[in-house]
Amino acid sequence: MRFLVISHAPHFIKEGKIYAYGPLVKEMILWEKRVGQLVVFAPEMEATADPINIPYHHIQTRLSSSPSLNFTSPGNSLRSFFKLPWIVLKMWIVMLKADHVHLRCPGNLALIGCFLQILFPFKKKTAKYAGNWDQDSPQPFSYKLQRWILSNTWLSHNISVMVYGEWPNSSKNIKPFFTASYYENDFISFQKPAIQKGISLIYVGGLFAAKNPMTALKVLELLIHKGEDAQLVYCGDGSERSQIEQYAKTNNLGNQVRLLGNVSAERVKEEFIQAHFLIFLSDSEGWPKVVAESMSWSCIPITSPVSCVPQMVGFGERGKLVTNDAEKIVHEILELKNNPVELELMQLKARNWARQFTLEKFGEELGKLL
Template identity: 30%
Template sequence: MNSRPSHGHLLIISHTPHYRRDGEIVGWGATVREIDYLATLFERVVHIAPLHADAAPASALPYQSSQVRLRPVAPGGGARLRDKLSIPLRYPGYARAILQERRAADVIHVRSPANISLLALMILAMLRGPQVRWAKYAGDWNRTGPEPWSYRFQRWWLAHGLHRGLVTVNGRWPNQASHIRSFLNPCLTEAELKEGADASRSKRLGKPVQLLFVGRLESAKGADVCVETVVHLKEAGVAARLDLIGEGEERRVLECKAIDLGVAESAKFHGGLPRERLGQFYARAHFILLPSESEGWPKVLSEAMAYGAVPMASAVSSIPQYLNAFSAGHAINSRDPHLFGSAIETYVGAPALWKEHSMNALKAAKQFSYDNYLRAVRKLLNLPLSLECDVADSAEPEFQGDA
């Protein structure tokens, strides 16, 4: 990780969950890794985010950078009605933390959508400083289906630039305003890219076909569709093995489903695992499955692609744009397991096509490196480039047909 001299103070406001584990603070692993890299660009980073009393998941990580300080706030929101009604009670504490910490900030970075980010965006509309403001919308920027009203409102607010700053989104959309920038979600170190490239060289599409799901074990993420896809392949005479990594309230239901459908031996549930243990699964996988109802651009696709796994995902948000640009995998316009199974069968009948898409995925994954991300953030925020930066690199996706 680069630790060159940095520029000013960064204030981050997000709903990233944090926990206490063995006397130290840990947070959602993917976000903690990203912030550790962001910290190399700044003298100090303050992160306002909720601190939960629950046990930390296996994927949670401590910050490695000494320049990062967590300003904890109380969690708010949830699935139950009483949890939703408690949100306004949290706002005074959120506002106090934001107003106190913003005084020393040179750059404010708000990660949306979330309840605390909604308040932060509204506060920014009333403040004169700091002038450098960057909002990241991590969800589906072009969502048309059901969703929380606050998500739709935050997109409207950001689209109209009422926070008076930049917005980064997944994908590229019609009539995209100049303050809205297409941006890639970073998730890969140079060491992980090398490890993935080494693993992919010897990978061939054989039997059984290795399928992988990484995420929350719930129907919204499509874990049930993955199990049913194994059933379809079995009925089609294609031997397949599915590894499911993650936790969720529906895990027991899904395990029973696999038993009832007769694929318990082919669908293995591993629970939540830390990032350093995922490499072996990515290296083994022929396909990464994500039949999700809603996404922005899921980092698990990028991580698996770095190991030559071919993505098979729902055609939501930016996923069809990216997979078409990368010529890798399929974005499927349904969460029907028969369609996912049929797409996999196509590759089984054409292993050379699978290998081509596997290599395309491997090549595309390089765009999701942290090094590429830091160069793009410097350009986005107009920070001075370090000597080793290649100004031609960018964290904007390389869409086919772009000028």
């Protein structure tokens, strides 16, 4: 079987191997094991040593490079407009040759794929909508358009659409799904540091304004002002890093903050084991893997109630749902610190729930869609 993946995630080739963003590749490896050949239609970028990128496994996997699309400025929009005919033609050709088409939505290339898949009503197709499927949430028009096409069974035939969470009034081709980060044997025994000896906070993800990484730093500052011994580690990089570094320096927080940049999944796991609370306040998400990952290591997520996140944390049983308010977040943290029985129970519930979703189980469910 020739399995085609259409993705906006940049890929690169290094020493004969195809590399891309680690969490995406981990999932694609599960498809690789179940198909004859995997073809990835995606933008190609220059090789990098960033540890967040990992290689595909199968020697039969191929990269069909596409020009990237960018509509963030008039100049980029004009250039992208002239690229469109070539992209549409090339995508149509690779779709024609494929036995199964898999769309990674939402994204610019996936939007084109959503239109082109209409021309292949008898071809087996799947789509992974990694964004927020909540129809009442504010989203870009292109995201709403992709969601509408995929859920319209008159336009989209023979396609299963994986979405995060369970949503009422969904069409019959919509499949509530999950994602995973760990294999069963990744769940090693561990000892969580005693919170009474110091509160450990962690932020994992891109350091971008839409994810509100500065709030984690302000939570740390308030905890210290209240006399708490607290530490914060950032795993991730982005445009907000310099602002975070400057704020930490100006407010004498440098000794309590570590910015690790992009690090391997193994290093993130080590940091989760040491941390008591994940501060994750993204404005928009699908199924944030870092929330489930933190729960796997008894690190309680303090998170915004977007998309299916309330379902993930059991509407407050396995984590705390908060607004982007540092004072209220500090209150929630201190409430749990001062109630060790409640904290331990929440850690247990979080760990037991998150560890259901292994890569083995994920692979089994993906296999049913072929």
